[in-house]
Amino acid sequence: MASIAVIGGTGALGKGIARRLVAAGHQVTIGSRSAEKAQATADELGAAGYAANADAAQGKDIVIVTVPHASQGDTLAQIRDRVGDAVVVDTTVPLVPPKVMRVQLPAEGSAAAQARAHLEPDARLVTAFHNVSAHHLDSDHAIDCDVLVFSDDVAARQTVVDLCPGMGLRGLSGGALANSAAAEALTSILIYMNKTYKADGAGIRFTNLAEAPAIP
Amino acid sequence: MASIAVIGGTGALGKGIARRLVAAGHQVTIGSRSAEKAQATADELGAAGYAANADAAQGKDIVIVTVPHASQGDTLAQIRDRVGDAVVVDTTVPLVPPKVMRVQLPAEGSAAAQARAHLEPDARLVTAFHNVSAHHLDSDHAIDCDVLVFSDDVAARQTVVDLCPGMGLRGLSGGALANSAAAEALTSILIYMNKTYKADGAGIRFTNLAEAPAIP
Numbered sequence: 001m002a003s004i005a006v007i008g009g010t011g012a013l014g015k016g017i018a019r020r021l022v023a024a025g026h027q028v029t030i031g032s033r034s035a036e037k038a039q040a041t042a043d044e045l046g047a048a049g050y051a052a053n054a055d056a057a058q059g060k061d062i063v064i065v066t067v068p069h070a071s072q073g074d075t076l077a078q079i080r081d082r083v084g085d086a087v088v089v090d091t092t093v094p095l096v097p098p099k100v101m102r103v104q105l106p107a108e109g110s111a112a113a114q115a116r117a118h119l120e121p122d123a124r125l126v127t128a129f130h131n132v133s134a135h136h137l138d139s140d141h142a143i144d145c146d147v148l149v150f151s152d153d154v155a156a157r158q159t160v161v162d163l164c165p166g167m168g169l170r171g172l173s174g175g176a177l178a179n180s181a182a183a184e185a186l187t188s189i190l191i192y193m194n195k196t197y198k199a200d201g202a203g204i205r206f207t208n209l210a211e212a213p214a215i216p
Numbered sequence: 217m218a219s220i221a222v223i224g225g226t227g228a229l230g231k232g233i234a235r236r237l238v239a240a241g242h243q244v245t246i247g248s249r250s251a252e253k254a255q256a257t258a259d260e261l262g263a264a265g266y267a268a269n270a271d272a273a274q275g276k277d278i279v280i281v282t283v284p285h286a287s288q289g290d291t292l293a294q295i296r297d298r299v300g301d302a303v304v305v306d307t308t309v310p311l312v313p314p315k316v317m318r319v320q321l322p323a324e325g326s327a328a329a330q331a332r333a334h335l336e337p338d339a340r341l342v343t344a345f346h347n348v349s350a351h352h353l354d355s356d357h358a359i360d361c362d363v364l365v366f367s368d369d370v371a372a373r374q375t376v377v378d379l380c381p382g383m384g385l386r387g388l389s390g391g392a393l394a395n396s397a398a399a400e401a402l403t404s405i406l407i408y409m410n411k412t413y414k415a416d417g418a419g420i421r422f423t424n425l426a427e428a429p430a431i432p
Contacts, residue, residue: 103395109321144423148405175408179319182405185398189364190422192391197425205421206406207360209413 002061002163007031007053007075010041013091014066016137017129017167019045023140024166031056057082062159064089066129069096069111076118083123087156090115091129093187101192103185112150112180126151126160130183131190132169133201140168142216145203148174148183165216172206172213218277218379221302223247223269223291226257229307230282232353233345233383235261239356240382247272273298278375280305282345285312285327292334299339303372306331307345309403317408319401328366328396342367342376346399347406348385349417356384358432361419364390364399381432388422388429 006018009030021028022045030045031053032038038050050056057063057079063086067075072092079088092111096104108114112127119125128149136143147169151157157173164171174183186204193202206212222234225246237244238261246261247269248254254266266272273279273295279302283291288308295304308327312320324330328343335341344365352359363385367373373389380387390399402420409418422428 101395102392103325103397105321105325105397109319172409173412174405175412176318179317179401179405179408181319181321182398182401185395185401189390189395189398192395193388193422193425193428196389196391197428199422199425199428201424203423205423206409207419207421208417209409209415212409212413212415 001025001027003027003029003059004062004064005029005031005056005060007057007063007065007079008067008071010037011066012134012138013129014064015041015045016134017064017066018047019138020167022047026166029056029060054078054082057086059084060086062087062089062163064091066091069094072111072114073118076115080119080123083119085124087124087126087159088119089126089128089160091127093130093184095188101188101195103188105181105185109178110181111184112177116177124151124153124156125177126153126156127177127180127183128160128171130180130187131204133203136201143169143203144205145169146205147171150174150177150180150183152177161213165213168216170213170215172209217241217243219243219245219275220278220280221245221247221272221276223273223279223281223295224283224287226253227282228350228354229345230280231257231261232350233280233282233307234263235354236383238263245272245276270294270298273302275300276302278303278305278379280307282307285310288327288330289334292331296335296339299335301340303340303342303375304335305345305376306341306343308343309346309400311404317404317411319404321397321401325394326397327400328393332393340369340372341393342369342372343393343396343399344376344387346396346403347420349419352417359385359419360421361385362421363387366390366393366396366399368393377429381429384432386429386431388425
């Protein structure tokens with residue numbers, strides 16, 4: 001079991017991820033802008049601890065960042081000097097409200113590239129969890145959606161792929177960090193499908209994979 | 217049944233698409249740079265006709281363009297004045313050889329945006345078929361992959377969604393033309409998965425859609 005901070009852990013996505021990590025038996029610390037807000041969510045989920053974001057990120061095996069795109073830069077700046085050798089998992093999708101059903105990737109190519117620029121050059125950056133519905137995560141039911149995991153650090157990427165089955169999810173490597181653009185863009189398609197096809201949290205599955213991890 | 221030109225119809229993707237359109241009963245014209253090459257494929261598939269690309273594109277209900285990214289601009293320039301009111305389906309994926317497993321979207325945002333610039337402003341541009349394996353298309357077996365269809369022309373988009381079931385495929389609207397970036401980027405992920413997970417033509421399925429077309 002790993003020590004894991006969920007930064008922005010009081011938001012919908014962060015809370016859903018934290019709930020499943022707690023259920024899997026991990027030592028989860030809820031981070032938020034204020035320790036008080038973090039405490040309420042930690043109490044609700046039975047998490048091991050809570051702290052303001054920067055303190056939550058200190059000394060962990062894995063730090064998962066779950067904040068809106070508008071807060072990504074500031075949040076990563078807060079934890080930049082705290083994450084050390086931790087695997088840093090950025091979940092940011094570069095939605096541009098109000099047109100969230102339209103793909104609008106940033107000039108850098110992806111939110112992943114933006115995250116890269118906000119962290120130390122040797123930070124072990126991974127991106128993942130772009131396509132899983134927050135409200136499905138914040139439950140104990142099965143989720144019919146694969147999790148794409150991207151990184152230029154092969155070991156860090158595998159750490160996150162391996163984290164998924166305990167959360168009831170299949171993690172799949174999607175390759176290099178730059179490939180994160182595909183999953184980030186897909187989120188707008190999924191939001192569009194939620195409306196167009198009356199989906200309760202549309203998801204994706206990859207097919208025809210002979211040697212992929214089993215669907216949990 | 218529709219009159220359909222498949223431009224670049226002697227290539228792997230074009231031939232696969234043409235085979236399924238012929239099987240569905242459409243009036244298919246194979247286009248290629250030379251009419252002779254087109255004739256061989258038309259004969260093999262039992263297509264209704266063949267012609268050089270520009271002539272093939274003339275007077276059709278639907279014109280499907282299936283050429284490599286490097287040939288996209290020249291090919292669209294050839295047919296620009298021929299397509300008239302046809303629905304023009306661009307299938308281009310902006311791969312950058314040799315690194316085809318890495319997402320490298322063009323500065324314009326997508327190959328769809330590049331196609332838009334190569335056609336008349338009122339051309340009825342749709343993009344689709346980015347994620348379906350060419351060798352699966354060039355067969356009569358079931359294909360476990362959804363087809364995402366993008367356009368700013370809602371009626372044209374629906375025409376292509378409706379074309380899919382006859383080809384043994386589920387077509388899904390992915391929204392605006394700009395959203396094509398998501399499917400284009402996904403192709404690099406699928407190529408990566410073919411290698412990483414020993415996939416024989418990895419595909420995608422969308423899940424949790426309450427009101428989507430049935431999988432054929």
